[in-house]
Amino acid sequence: MSIIDTLLNDFFWRALIGGLGVALIAGPLGCFVVWRRMAYFGDTLAHSALLGIALSFLISVPLHLGVIITSVILAMALMLFSRNKTLATDTLLGILAHSALAIGLVALSFMPSVRIDLTGLLFGDLLAMTRNDLLWIYGGAVLILSLLTVLWRGLLMSTIHEELARVEGIPVERLRLLLMLMFAIVIAVAMKMVGVLLITALLIIPAATARRLANTPEQMAALAVLFGFIAVAGGLSLSWHLDTPAGPSVVVTAFATFLVVYGSAGQLSARPSA
Amino acid sequence: MSEVLVAIEDLTVRFGDRLVVDRVNLSLHRGDIITIIGPNGAGKTTLIKTILGIQVPTSGRIMRAQNLAIGYVPQHLSLETTLPLSVKRFMLLSGQSLAECESALARTGVSHLLKASVHHLSGGEQQRLLLARALVRKPDLLVLDEPAQGVDINGQAALYDLIRQLRDELNCGVIMISHDLHLVMAATDKVICLNQHVCCSGYPADISHDPAFIETFGRPVADSLAVYHHHHNHSHDLHGNVVGSGTSHSATGHEECSHEHH
Structure with missing residues (x-):
């Protein structure tokens, strides 16, 4: 107990434990972002987090909850908008991503009483990880991993072929909503770790790295978790020793891993990966 | 008369102002093979999606047999690498x-x-x-959206042959979209020519003489099919007799289109 206590009292260990928790859920969810081409969508949700923070201050709810609610509302708005196809999806996402970010910044500037570290929110803050954050991260991780386990086949099937899945009776729309909810949670809990501007990187890069070595969807998800762990541990060490910002350091480590894996795997096998 | 698997009445689908499927009636019995042909944008895919239950009709009725197991063969598997x-x-x-x-x-x-x-x-x-x-x-019902797309010419005939064999083995109904007019004409019980509305429908042999068909596909296509049919009528009839699945053949083979054609 005392060891755990010591660990949790140390901000470095808190950040590491929190970061590993985030990587645990970012791995499998990141795979879905890659498989379903939702990178830009994830980015849009992440950008809305700032608006969520402003909102949580306004109606005094916990930050994480405010961010989750805002992301879910935005996700649903996006789903509705994209149904009537007057604007291309990427245009729509571009509009909403940056508008959400800008509105969030403007809203926060209207609250001079709120002392907030904007750089920390945008790029992550190692020091900011509290015990409360750890609770949110691991609570979210338990929820998301349970949901993923139960819904795995349906999610996979609706990713592979949405219409085939529907014909086979899989509730595609409901699963899409649940996936949005899971994205919203991961954004809310990862926000302090890497910052809203870099969250998508934490979702995509480990998953993309894993693709090079995986032969099944499950292997890819597991490897994505592993590469996420490497990115978090490596990034935090880098930050600790060189005094670099934590969020960007994690992303830089993830990118370096990506380059190494793609470089070496390319030499090992000339065949295209299965 | 064998069991009705799917029946649709006055089915209409609109996307905004655009009329995609216009008052289509259709019924499919166990053992039937119905092929939907028609030009691009005729609403073929929309029609089968309505039958599959993944497209909601704007108006009209669709009835499916209870506990109908549907096997769907989509156009392709466009999977992210x-x-x-x-x-x-x-x-x-x-x-x-x-x-x-x-x-x-x-x-x-x-x-x-x-x-x-x-x-x-x-x-x-x-x-x-x-x-x-x-x-x-x-499946009780097999729905195929252009099953022979991307298949070479020898493979196409074999594929249609396989679909027919599967119909016999599973005793299921088959509804498919196809562009391979010659092969379809030889392999199908009933052809529906769709151009938003049902232009004409009936036995393959009759349909190529239909004025509505000729108007939709043009005289050269219709003539080439007519010639082809003259040649193949026997084997088609013979096949029908041997297999003995011709219950639906006794029904009116050819419904004249009730719409005006411009």
């Missing part, structure tokens, strides 16, 4: 046992691909995999 997936895994995602998946693959002639990645299949192999995926669910 980022998703690693083997043929075996794709089959198992149907929720059926490995033995059943293997026997479905064997039936469509692609059991050797069990370990292969779905990303490395040829057009023909992919269609046979999708067909196996539909079969493994033991």
Whole structure:
């Protein structure tokens, strides 16, 4: 107990434990972002987090909850908008991503009483990880991993072929909503770790790295978790020793891993990966 | 009369102002093979999506037999290459046992691909995999959207032949979209020519003489099919007799179109 206590009292260990928790859920969810081409969508949700923070201050709810609610509302708005196809999806996402970010910044500037570290929110803050954050991260991780386990086949099937899945009776729309909810949670809990501007990187890069070595969807998800762990541990060490910002350091480590894996795997096998 | 699997009445689908499917009536019995033909944008895919239950009709009625198991063969499997997936895994995602998946693959002639990645299949192999995926669910109704797309000319005839054999083995109904007019004309019980509304429908042999068909596809196509049919009528009739699935053949073969044609 005392060891755990010591660990949790140390901000470095808190950040590491929190970061590993985030990587645990970012791995499998990141795979879905890659498989379903939702990178830009994830980015849009992440950008809305700032608006969520402003909102949580306004109606005094916990930050994480405010961010989750805002992301879910935005996700649903996006789903509705994209149904009537007057604007291309990427245009729509571009509009909403940056508008959400800008509105969030403007809203926060209207609250001079709120002392907030904007750089920390945008790029992550190692020091900011509290015990409360750890609770949110691991609570979210338990929820998301349970949901993923139960819904795995349906999610996979609706990713592979949405219409085939529907014909086979899989509730595609409901699963899409649940996936949005899971994205919203991961954004809310990862926000302090890497910052809203870099969250998508934490979702995509480990998953993309894993693709090079995986032969099944499950292997890819597991490897994505592993590469996420490497990115978090490596990034935090880098930050600790060189005094670099934590969020960007994690992303830089993830990118370096990506380059190494793609470089070496390319030499090992000339065949295209299965 | 065999069991009615699907019946649609006055089915209409609009996308905004655009009328995509216009008051279509259709009924499909167990053992029937109905092929929908028609120009691009005629609403063929929308019509079968309504039958599949993935497109909500704007108006009209659609009735499906109780507990109808549908096997759907989509146009293609446009899968992101980022998703690693083997043929075996794709089959198992149907929720059926490995033995059943293997026997479905064997039936469509692609059991050797069990370990292969779905990303490395040829057009023909992919269609046979999708067909196996539909079969493994033991469908009462098989719905195929251009099953021979991306299949070479020899493979096409073999594929249509396989679909007909499967209809006999499973005693299911088949509804498919096709552009391969010659093959369709030879392999189908009933053809529906769709151009938003049903232009004409009936036995393959009759339909190529239909003025509405000629108007839709042009005289050269109709003539070439008519010649083709003259040649093949016997084998078609003979086949019908041998198989003995011709119950629906006694029905009115040819419904004249009630719409005006411009």
